Every structure is written in C-alpha cells, then in structure tokens.
Amino acid sequence: MxxxxxxxxxxxxxxxxxxxxxxxxxxxxxxxxxxxxxxxxxxxxxSVAPELRSIGLYFNYSFARPWMLPLGRRLLDRPTAVPEGASVRTVSLPSEDGSFDVFIYEPLRRERRTGALLWIHGGGHILGTAAGDHSWCTEIAEDLGVPVISVDYRIGAFPLDLDDCFTALKWLHDSANSLNIDDSRIAIGGGSAGGGLAVALAQRAFDQGIPVSFQMLEYPMLDDRTGLRPDPAGRGRFAWTPTLNRMAWRVYLGHKPGLLESRPYAVPARRQNLSGLPPAWIGVGSLDLFHDENLEYARRLNSAGVSCEVHVEDGMYHGADAAMVTAITSGFRSRMIESLRPHVS
The missing domain is CATH 1.20.5 (Single alpha-helices involved in coiled-coils or other helix-helix interfaces)
Structure with a gap:
C-alpha cells in the first residue's frame, strides 16, 4: 500500500x-x-549612420496586426505643435459620407501671387493625421514663402484617401484667385504613403486634365509587391518592415499584396504609361524598404521623358527625418524644399 x-x-x-x-x-x-x-x-x-542610431531601433514592429490599428491610431496619431506666429486655418471640404478638413499654412509675409504645395501626410494608408505635420508644413511655407495646403484625408480602404486628395486639388485650383495662387504652379507632395498618394494623384490629375507643376516625393510607398521580394541588402529592418508593409497593403487594397489589381491608381507603380506626368524629385534612405521601388519608378519616369531627380541618403532608414533632427535629416529635408522652390516660388 x-x-x-x-x-x-x-x-x-x-x-x-x-x-x-x-x-x-x-x-x-x-x-x-x-x-x-x-x-x-x-x-x-x-549600417545606420551614427547620428541616426537610437535605442528605438531595437523595437520590433513586425508583430503588428490589423486588429491593433485602433490602438495604434490613438497612440501615434498626435499633432505636432504649430510654431509660434504661424498662420494656420482650417477649411472643410465635402466627401461622399460627410466632410474632411484641409489645413492652410500661409507664410507671414507674402505680397505677391505665388504657387502652392498640396501636401499629403503619411501613415501607410492605415495611420496618420495631417496635424502631425503642422511644424513641417509651416517650415515649407515660411522657407519658400508660399501657401501649403495639407489634406486631412479619410483613413480607410482605397479609394477614400485618394478621392479626398483629388477633391482638395480641384478645390485648390478653383480657389486659386481667392488664395492669391498661380494655378499653373500648384505642386503636390507627400511622405511615405502620402508620397504614394501624391504619385497616384498626379496620375489621376493628368488623366483628367488638371495641371500639376511638380511632384515632391519623400520615400513614397508605391508598390504592393515590395514586401514579397527578398532584399539581400537588408533594407526595411527599421521602422517600416516588410511585415508591416504587407499588412498595410492588405488592409488598403482589401486583398493580399501581389494579386491582380485592375483599379487605376490603387498601386501607383503598376501604371504602365508614365509619359506626360509632371517632373518629380524622390528622396529615400539607403536602408529604406522603399529604396528599390523608388529608384525603379524614377528610372521609369526618366525613360518616359519625365524629369525625375533622385537623392539617396546613405545610412538613413524609413522615417528617420520625421523622428529626429540631425545634420543628416535637416540636410535631407533642405534638399526636398530646394527641389520644390523653382516650381512654386
């Protein structure tokens, strides 16, 4: 027992x-x-430039899933401060299900008719707010002496955001006289997904006969197939990873990236004929996931007879210029502004 x-x-x-x-x-x-x-x-x-290194680079963003987006928006979609003395006002424009806002940043001293920039914020088509670019848009307006109009577009599946950007562009042309803007010098620009939207907007505007003078593209998100391709150079290790990219495109397109996509402008890199589009500047870091797709789009623009200047910032990863102020990031943004100057000033 x-x-x-x-x-x-x-x-x-x-x-x-x-x-x-x-x-x-x-x-x-x-x-x-x-x-x-x-x-x-x-x-x-x-491989990261020494002044761009930080403890935050150890954080792994690849665990993110679509169901986490509401929390991510609450945590990350925060406005930056409007610099003291800046002139900023809001205008509401109609959309299919209500309205959306545009912010108008007017330089404090502007005594003549100038061009303008329509700016589109980033966020991977799944996050972001125009208010997050208050300080950046004010900097452009003050540096160039031209109005900057930033679109607080609806976040959602294609084509909500592009429709809002197109509405804003048409409104800007229609309001050019009242805003003291030369409508032959209206440029568009954007960062990351906003850069991709700027490219899609340039394509749509060209097809519908709406003039755009220039495209200022900050590491634009152009091709849903990028996250499916191996990258021996090790790009996309920081901030915006292949996993995040695949998730964002899946949410935006409503299907897995890489599948047949017949809707015009949904994936800007898939447009076959690029001739006739406005001239462009593309800036991207050597460690950015979008490096290859950006250089390929620039090559195709130049091959189609469209002038496209490219600047590759060595040792810079995606979004570094928005995350910190260093000699590298300040220089990168100065190049962007200078590329725009002849087309709007």
Missing part, C-alpha cells in the same frame, strides 16, 4: 508540475527569440 500511495503522489506531482514546466519553456523560448532579435538588430544597426 505504501508503494501505491507513493506512486500516486509521484504521478500527482508530475501532473502538477506540467503547467509550470510549460510556462518555463515558453518563457525560455520567448527569451531566446528576443535575444536573437537583439543580436541581429545590433549587427544591422552598424
């Missing part, structure tokens, strides 16, 4: 230990995964 009791106690002890062992095993597995991520990231950081 003693032997049977001892056996029963042993069996019970094993059963009781199983959950603890499972938890310990899971913790060990998670720790190993984190350690591997840290070691791989540490090696990758060696």
């Amino acid at each position: 003693d032997i049977r009791v001892a056996a029963c106690r042993t069996e019970r002890s094993v059963v009781e230990m199983k959950p603890t062992c499972l938890l310990a095993g899971a913790a060990a597995g998670a720790a190993a995964t984190i350690l591997r991520h840290i070691l791989v990231t540490r090696r990758s950081i060696a």
